Amino acid sequence: MSNTIGSIFKITSFGESHGEGVGITIDGCPAGIALDSGFIQSELNRRKPGQSRITTQRKEEDSFEFFSGVFEGKSTGAPITILIKNKDQKSKDYTHIKDVYRPSHADFTYQEKYGIRDYRGGGRSSARITAGWVAAGAIAKQALLQLGIECFAYVSQVGDLTLSKSYLELDLKQTESNDVRCPDSDMAQKMFDLIDQVRKDRDTVGGAITGVITGVPVGFGEPLFNKLHAALGHAMLSINAVKGFEFGSGFEGVKMKGSAHNDAFQNDEGVISTETNHSGGIQGGISNGQDIYFNVAFKPVATIMQDQESIDKDGKEAIVSGKGRHDPCVVPRAVPIVEALSASVILDFYLLAQTNKLRG
C-alpha cells in the first residue's frame, strides 16, 4: 500500500472503519504552530455522520486525541499522530458482506490483490478513513492562516442540479448555513429536496464540489512532475467516490479559442494580476497569485438500500441487500475533506518553495 501523501508536510493514514479506530501521522509539520483543538474538532464535526436528515443516520462522535508531536499546545517538529477511535462499530455484525462482493465497492479488488481483507464496514476502503485527513487538514489550515492563505469548498452540483454561479458571485461564508453546504440558499434547498427524495427512493445520487484557495502567492508548484494542479488533482482523486478533477476553465475550456481563453496580465499600481482567470491561478504548474479554483466529481454512493445481484468469493451468484445507514449523496460531508486535502497540499508546496533559492 501507499498511505502517505506529500513531500515535506507528509501525512500517513492508517486505521480501519471497524477496528480500533483511524489515525493520521503528520511528519514535517513546521515547529511552533499553535494548535487549536477546538478548531480541529469542529472540522471533524463537519465530516462526521449523523449531521442531518440527508446524511447517514449513524452516530459517531469522531472525537480525536493527540498521541504525539504536540507539546504545550504547539507543534514541536516531531511527527504528530492523531487517533480517532471507533466506538460502537466493533460490535456490529458484518457476516452478510463477509463473502459477497458489493457492486462498485472495493471488496473484490482488495480480496484479489491481498488475498485477505477486513470486510467489516469496508475496512481500509471505508470513507471513515478520511476523518484522519480532516484532522491533518485542520492543522495545515492553522499554519496557512499565518500565511494569509485560506481553503474553501462547497457543493456546486447534485445530480443534474448545477450551480451556474461562479465562486466569485457567491458568499462562501454561507456554505455552512445549510445541510447541503451550498452557499446559494435557493439552490441549496433544491439540492436538499433532491437528495431527500433519492433517500426515500432508497437510492443515491452523485455530486460535485468546487474548491477555492485564496491568498496563495506566486511561486508554489514544482515543475515538471509535481505541478501544483497535478498534486491537487492527485489528492482529490484519492478521495473515495471521486471520478474527475478539473481546474480553471477545465473541461469547458476545451471549447474555447485561445484568443478568448488567454488571461491578459495587468499591472495595477505594482500588483501584477490577470484580467480573467481561466488558468485557475496556476500557469506552468506554478501559482500565479490569482485565486486557485477547481471542481471535483463524485459518483453516486455505491451502497444503496436495494437488493442487488452479485457474486460471492467462490464466484457463485449472491444477493447483496442494502442494510445499515448510508449517505444518499456524499458531497455534503465531503466538503471538509476537499478543504483538508487542499490545505495539506498547499502547505506542502509552501514548504517546497522555501528550497528554490539559497537564502544564505
Place this chain on the structure above:
Amino acid sequence: MSNTIGSIFKITSFGESHGEGVGITIDGCPAGIALDSGFIQSELNRRKPGQSRITTQRKEEDSFEFFSGVFEGKSTGAPITILIKNKDQKSKDYTHIKDVYRPSHADFTYQEKYGIRDYRGGGRSSARITAGWVAAGAIAKQALLQLGIECFAYVSQVGDLTLSKSYLELDLKQTESNDVRCPDSDMAQKMFDLIDQVRKDRDTVGGAITGVITGVPVGFGEPLFNKLHAALGHAMLSINAVKGFEFGSGFEGVKMKGSAHNDAFQNDEGVISTETNHSGGIQGGISNGQDIYFNVAFKPVATIMQDQESIDKDGKEAIVSGKGRHDPCVVPRAVPIVEALSASVILDFYLLAQTNKLRG
C-alpha cells in the same frame, strides 16, 4: 523542481527546448527487455512537429540516441538515458520574448519563482520536453506487451465537436489513419476542418483525448494515496495545457443514480467481470480487470498568431506578437504523450504489485 515521476519505474526528465536538447533517464526499468529502436523512433515521430497542415510547420527530426543502460539491445537494469538533441533551435532569435510575459504561458511564474529563466522557446516549460516522455513510454510499452497490456489514446473532442461514440464502438487501429488522430473518419474530417479554420483565423482551439488501457489484470493500484486513477490523473495533469482528468463515468457520472451506476459482477465460466463499466476498470483505487478508460481536457494553445496586450518584466505595458510556427490545436500531437505516460504509470504499478505478498 521535481522532474521525476514513478515509484519503481521512475522517469526523470531534463532539457530545454532551445538548449542542447531534451532527455530522459529511466531508473528501475526491469532488466532483459529487448528494446526496438525503430519502435521508439516511430513513437517520437507521432509527436514531432511538422507532421501535417494542422500541426506546427516547424521541422524537427527528434531523433534519439541511447546514452546508457542498454547493452546488446537489451535493458540491463541500469538507468537508461535517452538524449534527443536540438538541431536548428539554438540559432533562433528569442529576444522578443526575453522580457515580455506571454499571456497564459509560464514566463511570469518561472521568472518570479526562480528569478531567472531560459526564455528561448519556453525553455523548460516547452512542450518539446515531452519528447523524452514519449521515448520512455515507448520502452514501457515494449515491457507491457510481454504482459499483454496495451495503451491506446485518440482525439475525442476538438472545440465543441465531441465524438459521441464510446471507445467500444470504435476501431482504435484507425487512430493513425488521419492527421487528427480520431478513429472515426467522419468526425476526424470535421475536426480537421475546424482546426484548419482556426489556424487560418490565426487562433487556437482546445481538445480532449480519451485514453484506453486493455489487458490490465486485477490488482494494480496502491491504496490510499497511490490509487491507480490518481496516479494516472497526476501523470495526465503533468502534460502542458491539460486542465482536467476524469475516468470511467467521470463528470457525467455525477448525474447518475447509484442503482444505475453500480457495475454488477458476473461470473462467465470462471471469469469474473462487470456487466457495465462505469468504474472505468478501477475500484477502490485498484484495477478490477476491466478496461481502464479516461478523458483528458486540453485548453487552447496559448500562443496565437495575433498581437496581445501584456506586461514586461518591469511591469510596463507591452505587446506580445504572434510569431513562429505553432500548433492551432494541441491534441493530435498529444495522443502519443497520453499513451506514453499511461504506459509508464501502468508498468510502475505492475512492478509495485509484485511487492504485495511474499513469494518465498
Place this chain on the structure above:
Amino acid sequence: MSNTIGSIFKITSFGESHGEGVGITIDGCPAGIALDSGFIQSELNRRKPGQSRITTQRKEEDSFEFFSGVFEGKSTGAPITILIKNKDQKSKDYTHIKDVYRPSHADFTYQEKYGIRDYRGGGRSSARITAGWVAAGAIAKQALLQLGIECFAYVSQVGDLTLSKSYLELDLKQTESNDVRCPDSDMAQKMFDLIDQVRKDRDTVGGAITGVITGVPVGFGEPLFNKLHAALGHAMLSINAVKGFEFGSGFEGVKMKGSAHNDAFQNDEGVISTETNHSGGIQGGISNGQDIYFNVAFKPVATIMQDQESIDKDGKEAIVSGKGRHDPCVVPRAVPIVEALSASVILDFYLLAQTNKLRG
C-alpha cells in the same frame, strides 16, 4: 523531520518518551503474514528497561497493542500501527532539565533547530522511541522466517574488552543466556563485571554490537545509491549513540593487500560460494549469498550520575546533575534494536528485488 525508513516496507516512527507513548506504522508489509503477538512482546522485552543489574532500573512494561492493519491475526496489506503507551512517565518532574542543555545530548540542537522541544525525558530524542522499531522488526522477522532468513546480533565489545572470536566460532543461540548478550560466556562475565564497575563509578562506557544475517540469497541490493550495506549502515547510524558502522573486513580491511582480501569463488556441486568472506556477503552493493556481517560502534551513554558543567537556554553557566535511572552501557539492550533494523532493511530489499525483472 524525517521519521520514515524503507522504500517498500516503510516504517514511520512517532511518539515521545514521556507523552502518551511511542508508536510505529508499517506501510507496505506484505499481506497474509501470520503475526505472533507473543513473539513481538518477547522482542520488546529484550529491549525494555529493568532487565538486570547492568541496565537501567526503570520499570516499564512496554506492552504493545495493534491499532490497525491486522485482521484475524494476519497482515492485510493495510498499514500496521502499533502503540506502546507510556505508563508512569508522564507524572515525573523534568523541570531540572527544562532549561539546561545536557552535554552530548540532543537538547541543544533540537531547541535551536525547532525553537521548542519536549524536554521530558529526552522527548523525541529518547532511546525509548526504538521500542516501536523493535516491534516493526519483530514483524519483519516473521516474514523473513518464511524466506529462510534470520537476523542475529550480539555484544562483541564493551569498553576495551573485545571479543576476538568471529561469529563463526560462536554459538549465537547463547546470546540470550546472559545479561550482556555476548554469546561467549567467559567474555560475557568480564563484560558484565566491567559494566557493573562503571555503574558503581556512576559513569558509563561504550560498546560494539556485531550483526549477522544468514540465508540471504544472491540479489538483494539496489546499486548505486541504495546498496545493501549502505542501507544497513544508514539504519544502524539511526540508532541513538551509534558512532560507526563497518561490514565485512571493515576498518581492519584497510591494512590488507588485495591478494589476501579477495574472496575466491568456488563451485561446490552447483552451489557457488566464496572461500573467504571479507566482502561480508555483499559485492557491488548486492548480496552474494554468503553471510552478511557487520559491526556497530556505540559511544558511552551521555547521561552519567555525576554533576557536569554546562549552560542553560540563556547561555548562562549551569550544573547538570545526574538523576534518574540510566544504563551504564547501552549495548545489551541495543542488541534487539540492531536485529530489528536489520530485519526491516532486509525485508525491504527482498521486496525491491521482486521488481528487477518482468515476471509476465
Place this chain on the structure above:
Amino acid sequence: MSNTIGSIFKITSFGESHGEGVGITIDGCPAGIALDSGFIQSELNRRKPGQSRITTQRKEEDSFEFFSGVFEGKSTGAPITILIKNKDQKSKDYTHIKDVYRPSHADFTYQEKYGIRDYRGGGRSSARITAGWVAAGAIAKQALLQLGIECFAYVSQVGDLTLSKSYLELDLKQTESNDVRCPDSDMAQKMFDLIDQVRKDRDTVGGAITGVITGVPVGFGEPLFNKLHAALGHAMLSINAVKGFEFGSGFEGVKMKGSAHNDAFQNDEGVISTETNHSGGIQGGISNGQDIYFNVAFKPVATIMQDQESIDKDGKEAIVSGKGRHDPCVVPRAVPIVEALSASVILDFYLLAQTNKLRG
C-alpha cells in the same frame, strides 16, 4: 536500481564505464547559482586517472559538458544534466572478462540479479561512474561557499600507515601538495613509497580518508531516520570499495567513559560551542555548529596484476588474469569523491532545514 540520492538536492547517476559515457542529473539545485566551469573541471581532474605514478596509468580526460539546466552561466532551477563522454574505452577488448567472475568484484552479483550485464570495464559497477558525482559535488560546493561552508577530505591511512595527527593539527591546504593527498608531507612520502612498492608487487592495498566539514550552522539534520551522520554514512558507503564509516570519536569512542566522552558546552561571549568535539559536530542527528569530521575505510582494490583462480558463468574453474592499468590504492583519487558527496549531502540538508519553521 536506485540511482538517486538526496531529498531536495537530488542527484541521479547514469552511464557505464565503456559505453557512451557517464552522467549526472541534479534536480533541485537552487536557482541563480553562478557555475564556474573551470572549477568543475579542476575537481574532475583531481579524480581522473593517470595523475601520477601511484594511480592507474590510463589516460582519460574526463572533460564534461552541460546538457541542460544552465543559462547564461547560472543554474535556473531546472534539472542540470552533465555528460562526461567516454573516449577510447569503447574500442577495447573485454572478452577475457565476459564470462568470468573476477573475485570481489560485482560481476557475479550483477549477473545473477539482472540476468545480463555490461561487462566492459565493470560497466555500471565501475568507479568511473563517480566522475558524475564529482561534477555534482563541484556544483554543491559553489552553492555552499555562499553559505560559508567548506568540505575537505584527505588520506589519513594507507595499509598500516596511519596518520596519528587529528585534522586540527594539519594544514588541509597541503592536501593537494602531493600525489597521495595526505596533508602531512612526511607521512605522505611514506604512504607514497608503500603504494609504489605494492604496485611493483602487482598487488593493491587499502586506505582511509578523513572528511572535515566546516562552517555548518546549528540545525542541519532530520531526526529520526535522516540524521545528518546517517545520510553522510549512506553517501560514503555508496562509494566503491568502502567498508566502513565512523564520525566523531567513532570506533575508538567505544573504549571511552561517558565522563571523558561528553562534550561540555561553553558560552564564549554569546557563541555557544563545545570544549571537546567527540560528537563530531552532530548531536541527536543534528549539526551543533562544531566541525563535522568522519573517517571512511576503503578495502584494497580487487583488481590485482596476478592470476587468480575463479569460476565462469557456467560454474567452471577459470583463471582471472590481471590485465590493464589499475590503481594500486584507491584513496588518493577517492579524496575528491568524498568531498563531492559531503557537499551534496550538506547542501541537501541546508535546503531541508529551510522547511522546519514557517517563515510567513
